[in-house]
Amino acid sequence: MSLTTPPLSLYVHLPWCVRKCPYCDFNSHEGRGALPFDTYIDALLADLDYDLPLAWGRNVHSVFFGGGTPSLFPPEYIDRFLQQASSRLRFVPGCEITLETNPGTAEHGRFELYRQAGVNRLSFGIQSFDDGCLKRLGRIHDSGEAEAAVKLAQDAGFDNFNLDLMYALPQQTLAMAEHDLELAFALQPTHVSHYQLTLEPNTVFAARPPQGIPDDDASWDMQEHCQGLLAAAGYAQYEVSAYAQPGRQCLHNLNYWQYGDYLGIGAGAHGKLTLGAEQTVLRRWKTKHPTQYLVQAGHAGAIGGDDRVEPARRPFEYMLNALRLVEGFSLAAFEARTGLARSAIAAQLDAATAQGWLEVDGDRVRPTELGRRFTNDVVELFLVDDGSDDANVDPAGPNLAQRVMVDHAK
Numbered sequence: 391m392s393l394t395t396p397p398l399s400l401y402v403h404l405p406w407c408v409r410k411c412p413y414c415d416f417n418s419h420e421g422r423g424a425l426p427f428d429t430y431i432d433a434l435l436a437d438l439d440y441d442l443p444l445a446w447g448r449n450v451h452s453v454f455f456g457g458g459t460p461s462l463f464p465p466e467y468i469d470r471f472l473q474q475a476s477s478r479l480r481f482v483p484g485c486e487i488t489l490e491t492n493p494g495t496a497e498h499g500r501f502e503l504y505r506q507a508g509v510n511r512l513s514f515g516i517q518s519f520d521d522g523c524l525k526r527l528g529r530i531h532d533s534g535e536a537e538a539a540v541k542l543a544q545d546a547g548f549d550n551f552n553l554d555l556m557y558a559l560p561q562q563t564l565a566m567a568e569h570d571l572e573l574a575f576a577l578q579p580t581h582v583s584h585y586q587l588t589l590e591p592n593t594v595f596a597a598r599p600p601q602g603i604p605d606d607d608a609s610w611d612m613q614e615h616c617q618g619l620l621a622a623a624g625y626a627q628y629e630v631s632a633y634a635q636p637g638r639q640c641l642h643n644l645n646y647w648q649y650g651d652y653l654g655i656g657a658g659a660h661g662k663l664t665l666g667a668e669q670t671v672l673r674r675w676k677t678k679h680p681t682q683y684l685v686q687a688g689h690a691g692a693i694g695g696d697d698r699v700e701p702a703r704r705p706f707e708y709m710l711n712a713l714r715l716v717e718g719f720s721l722a723a724f725e726a727r728t729g730l731a732r733s734a735i736a737a738q739l740d741a742a743t744a745q746g747w748l749e750v751d752g753d754r755v756r757p758t759e760l761g762r763r764f765t766n767d768v769v770e771l772f773l774v775d776d777g778s779d780d781a782n783v784d785p786a787g788p789n790l791a792q793r794v795m796v797d798h799a800k
């Protein structure tokens with residue numbers, strides 16, 4: 391079995407926000423004073439040049455500007471980056487180019503320019519349309535501003551956009567969660583990401599949990615009801631937290647979940663590349679802090695770490711991604727993307743099937759509803775102790791469960 395090169399995406403991390411939200415553990419920093427937009431774009435391009443030998447001659451299928459708050463960057467900087475990047479790597483026709491947008495940063499006239507720069511998809515961090523919830527979440531926008539931002543984007547011709555909503559919020563009832571979805575549907579997004587609020591270590595919320603977070607049963611009820619509402623409104627669930635109209639799945643995130651390749655450019659960004667000649671999978675991540683990144687980008691000092699994914703570890707990594715998908719994966723794709731024969735996972739597949747967690751139908755392996763509820767247990771079946779000494783590895787690198795969540799909330 392040999393590794394086959396999968397589609398390549400480009401992730402670009404823009405690390406600043408107006409204000410740090412108390413629940414957020416992304417690599418995002420409150421921007422004080424004038425932000426160094428110009429030098430950061432220079433740093434991104436130097437970073438891209440440094441990584442280019444890993445991706446010579448390959449086409450880019452999607453680009454994602456994530457953060458942080460990418461919409462803090464005025465359009466001319468996004469334009470400069472895209473022009474320069476597309477002169478180094480070939481973007482396929484129709485390449486999906488997404489920009490994360492905080493409604494509190496929307497300005498009249500900007501969306502047209504993002505579109506002219508090549509951005510063809512937006513992802514709005516709405517979280518809720520309830521002003522009390524937004525306040526408790528420490529958001530910089532209210533519901534009126536959220537609606538106004540989406541309408542500005544629609545007027546500028548964006549017809550493909552995602553709304554990020556969170557549920558199980560402090561003091562949120564089932565009716566409030568449902569109402570958030572109804573208001574979302576009225577804006578006709580093509581995609582909805584529906585995340586359960588989690589208390590992440592090292593956040594303000596973890597240190598001082600807010601009052602009134604719904605318990606597990608109430609959160610589960612919200613998830614089930616909301617899933618039903620989403621389906622009835624034409625948004626089919628295709629991943630744990632992702633729902634889309636037909637043909638409007640996020641291609642960039644799908645590529646992660648299908649164990650595709652991605653270059654990760656920017657402070658703290660993670661990349662994963664299949665190196666055909668060496669028959670290996672390389673993970674590379676960049677130094678996290680923006681100040682250090684600005685100085686080091688383009689040099690070895692900006693590399694937070696490199697990690698070659700040994701064959702024994704690939705089934706676990708593959709499952710961590712693919713089992714998030716409602717449609718699961720094909721055994722042929724598993725073989726092509728891990729370089730391993732399907733027999734390498736036959737025993738684990740049997741065990742998971744016996745537990746009622748997975749269904750195998752010819753070449754296709756799908757998680758059952760039970761399996762989707764217990765993804766961690768299912769994925770753990772594929773974990774082998776490879777004897778690696780975790781103490782010597784950068785925590786941003788091997789903590790895969792965490793990193794996959796981070797990648798995938800993008």
Ligand SMILES: C[S@@+](CC[C@H](N)C(=O)[O-])C[C@H]1O[C@@H](n2cnc3c(N)ncnc32)[C@H](O)[C@@H]1O
Pocket residue numbers: 413414415416456457458459490491492493514515516517554555556585586587588589590799800
């Ligand atoms: C990197 S943020 C980017 C969006 C943009 N910065 C904003 O917040 O407007 C991506 C999404 O992850 C989700 N998210 C962040 N922290 C979370 C948490 N602790 N629990 C659940 N979802 C979270 C939010 O819905 C957020 O919009």
Ligand code: SF4
Pocket residue numbers: 406407409410411414415416418457458459492515
């Ligand atoms: S949730 Fe979004 S806006 Fe808030 S700190 Fe995190 S990245 Fe920034």
